Amino acid sequence: MTYKNYYKGPNPDNIYKGNYWEFGVTIKNMEIYIKINIGQMNKRVICISFHEAEFKINYPLKDK
Secondary structure, rough: OOOEEEEEEEEEEEOOOOEEEEEEEEEEEEEEEEEEOOOOOOOEEEEEEEEOOOOOOOOOOOOO
């Protein structure tokens, strides 16, 4: 996953604290939605959501 997979964020995360980001990646012709929180200092990254995208994802940095 690279910056080209970026979808949107950061957004405030009231559950895990800090912020979360949203990404997408295509695997075997299936678009996958990924939402992560980088967590707090010295903590692990939290995968909040990982599933088939419910709609077409727009990648604002894909052509940059």
